[in-house]
Structure formats: structure tokens, C-alpha cells
Amino acid sequence: MSDNERLLSVIENYLALAELPAEPELLYAPIGYSLAGGGKRLRPMLLLLACGIFSDDVQQALPAAAAVEVFHNFTLLHDDIMDNAALRRGKPSVHAKWGRNVAILSGDAMLIWAYRLLAGVPAVALPRVLETFNGMALEVCEGQQYDMDFESRPKVSVVEYLHMIEQKTSVLLAGSVVIGAMLGGASDEDCRKLRNFAIELGLAFQLQDDLLDSYGDERLGKAIGGDILEGKKTYLMITAMSRADDATREELRRLLADATMLPAEKIGAVKSIYDRLDVPRLTEQQIGLRFERALGILSTLSVGAARTESMREYAAGLMGRKK
């Protein structure tokens, strides 16, 4: 077991031991169900790894690590209502399983539960940690609102898209590493640098997610093309729209609106336009650029290279790359 695998199992244990009340069942059962749903535990991992850069005591950061994971799952729970998504990680979403009202209320309780966990950090750090958490949480809501605004807009620029995913994804990663670093005793400057590290890593991660949805991950053999079939505004689609000439743009719009085409045929046609416009390579380039920037920032921290080793390894593993 590597150090990072060991850290992950510490998080899983801590989350599993969080004693949720049994009653009222319809309030708390959906919270337990959401938290047991798995996922990479990306945010608490980043929080603990950031703490570990500056301190050998990462135990003290566990309540905050659990808080960011609970907060993240709360956002998924409410997002699934808003997006009308029936599945989450291959299982029925909370609103599909228990109904809309239960999902709204247990999501609210889950957000409060995150704050209850957060209150377990050392008292001396609490004011700054709470302030960081609040700012992060509000920005995540803003990102979700911009995302909903986008879906109803005919045109979105690449810059606007990057800003939206920065708020929706990167901000929570950034808040996690900053809270971890604070708890580890990092200077304000190191906190700021780690924040930028997480913003870049989050963008790389999200763009890779967009790319894999259309081009697949051979290692996983995952079904591909879901974003294309849903007509989602992804980095690939927005890049294609911005690079296409008028005729190609028209063809893309026609393809997306076509309800009679077979799924595989539609995916193939859109991807052949992506390929013609060099979209996959440009996306790869952007991912590589963001990832290298993130790693570069780690080297500028006020600590020796050895202390950032675990974080580098984790970030590389996340992106399926060598560090």
C-alpha cells in the first residue's frame, strides 16, 4: 500500500465512522447513501496532502477533509435535482430514489453537517478556515448558477467556459488545499500559491473529463459520447464552434438538433468535425499546459522538494500521467 493509498483509507474510515443520527430516517439515510457512493475522495485527499506539505500532523485536518467531501456530495445531491439526473455513479440519485422533497431537505441537512464537521478543526484556526470555506462554498453556488445560465444561452466563449468550470470545479479544489495548508501552518504566500496550483489542476482535470467523454479512456473501456448526445456545452464543443467556419458551425447545430439519427452515427459525425478542426489535440495541449503549470507552482513553495513529493505523485496519478 502506497502512502497515498493509506491516506485514502484513513479518509474512508473517518467518513464511515461519522455517526449520523438514525431518525428521522428520511433526513439522514440519503446522507449516508450519498457518502457511501464512493468517488475518488479527491477533495479531502488534496486537503490532507496540502496539510502534509507543511506539517507531519495531518490527523488534525481530518474533520476539515471530511467537511469538504460532505460539501461536495451535497452539491451533487442538489445538482441532480436541478439537472433531473436519475443516476449518480451508476446508482439511482437521491431524488430519483426518495423524491424531490426528501432530496432538498436532506441536502440542506448535509450542508449543515459539513459545517458541523468543520467546527471540529482546532479552535485557533477556526475563524480563518470558516471564512475560506464560506467563500469557497458561495463561489461553487455561483459556478452552478453560471452553468445553468449557460445551458440556455446560444453562444458561450472559451474564456467564459473556463471561468465557469474554474468556479464549479477548481474553486472547491482550491478551497480544500488552502484549508489544508492553513491547518498545516503554511504562510499566506504558500496558501496563495497552492490555491493557484489547485485552480490549474482543476482545469486540467475538468478538460480531461470533457475529452474522455468523447474520446474515451482505453484503460477503462467506458462508454463514450454522452456529452455529444446530450448536446452539452463542453470544452470540445465550444472550441469547435469557435474554430468552425459558418458552414461547419451550421452543420454542427443541425447534427445536435437531429432527433432521428442513431446515437453512434451522431457521435461519429460530430467527432469527425472535432478531428477536422484539430479539437482533440488542442484540448490535449491545454490539459498539458495546465498540468505543467500546476506542477511548476509546487516547486516555488517555501519547502524542500521532498515535502511536495506525495502531492506531485497524487496529481500525476489523477491525470493518468507520469510526474
Next chain:
Amino acid sequence: MSDNERLLSVIENYLALAELPAEPELLYAPIGYSLAGGGKRLRPMLLLLACGIFSDDVQQALPAAAAVEVFHNFTLLHDDIMDNAALRRGKPSVHAKWGRNVAILSGDAMLIWAYRLLAGVPAVALPRVLETFNGMALEVCEGQQYDMDFESRPKVSVVEYLHMIEQKTSVLLAGSVVIGAMLGGASDEDCRKLRNFAIELGLAFQLQDDLLDSYGDERLGKAIGGDILEGKKTYLMITAMSRADDATREELRRLLADATMLPAEKIGAVKSIYDRLDVPRLTEQQIGLRFERALGILSTLSVGAARTESMREYAAGLMGRKK
């Protein structure tokens, strides 16, 4: 202007000055709209009055006072979605005005905003205040869940009903006075006593609300009978059901289910059963008992009688009584 009126205007000013961001508009406009909707500002008033019992500096408690008011309005916003309520204080509810998704997300942001305000209390008090707030907030969610459970249950006992409104209403009043007292420097024992004071006052207040809905408040000339027409399980209805013989209980059920009856006729028929079963007098008695208990607790605090004068006056005004 009385002292308490002055305190209310301090709260109104503080809330009005809370600078909500302008963008994204669909996230923040509903929060401003909810907070501008008025109401008695009961919870922040109780918080500041509780602080004032122990300290002459109530300014320091303003962020917490605003936090409990924002939290209360957040619960109303999400409750209105769950109850499908189109109106709130005579204006369109947020979900009726902006749609369900906007209401879910801006409610979430409002809950986070409450925590952001709370973070403004003096750092030394923050850990205890945050813990109290979290416990209170979770209990309010539990109360709302029990309330929803109740609506689908054929039978609810008086004791269960009182427990539910204790969680749904009293707990938030109790949390408010305890936070105010903590910030004023009260002892743990005085905090506990004030908690009980607020639980009793909250029950009295809620039962009075139930009574006024069916028997009206002549001073206000408010329309009456809404709870009866909706078939709501109120203290009056539950007391009537528990006191009625089988035939009367059947008659009540038949009346509530009758969709062809004229509203005024249905209200009159139900109320004449209430009267026959002595329900209004028993409710008055229960209200008086709870209110007297609440005032009695105030006399046992470790401070002189003069310091509790404003709280007494406020509680009496709330109940439309002489103190």
C-alpha cells in the same frame, strides 16, 4: 420610539446594509427579495435581547442576529418549494417567481450566507456559537422532516405534535437566545435556562398561531379558517380528534374530505365541533401555561429583574398580552 422598536430598526438597517453581490443575478436577487420581505424579525430580536440581559454591548451580537434571520428565511424559501406554496407574506414565493431550480440554489447560497454572517462574531466566541448554530440548524431540518412525515400519517398524538413544533419553531428561538446569551457572557446555567424560556415561548407562540388561524384576531381582521380548509394537522385539530368520540371523529373526517362544501360552511361546521369539545378554551389554557412558564424562567436568571425587563416586554407584546 421604545427601546425595543429602536432595536428592531437596528436589525433592519444591518440587514439592509448586508452587501450581497450583484452577479450572478439569479443567485443573489432571490436572497435580497426574501430578506426584504419583512416579518417580525423575531429571532434576531430575541438574540439581541438575550445578549442585552448580560451585557451592555449588543452591537457585537449583530452579525449573529443577522445570521439567524437569514437562516430562518432560508428555511422558508426551501419549505415553500416543498409545500408548493405560491405566496409568502402576501407576495409570490421565490420558486413561484423564479422557478424551482433558482429557488433551490439561491436557498443553498442563503444558508451559506448565514454562516458567513455568523463568522463575524468575536473569534473567541466562535467555536461555541458555531456549535450551537449547527445543532439548532440540524434540529430545524429534523422538525421539517417530521412535519412532512406527519402530513402523510393518519393519526398524530398531541405529544408528537408538540414535539414537532418544538423542533420546527422553538428550537430556532432557543438557539437564538442561547447564542445571544453566550455573546453577552452568560454562564452555562443561564444559557440553559434561557433555552427553556425560548422553548416555552415558542410553543405558546405556535399554539396561538394555530388558534388565531381558526378563531381570528379581531385586532387584525385577518381571514380565518385556512388551516381547516387545507385539512392541516394543527393543535386544535389534533386535540379535537383526541377528545372526540368515534361518531364525532368520523364526522370530522367526513367534513375534511368533503370537496363539495362551501368554504364558510365547512369552517363553521368544524368550528362548531371544536366548540362542542371545548378546544378553544383548552388551547388558550395551554398557551397561558406555556407563556407563564416562560416568564417564570426569566425570574430565575442570575441577574436582577431590571435586566430582563425588555425581554419580558417583548415576549408579552408578541403574545398580545400584558406582561
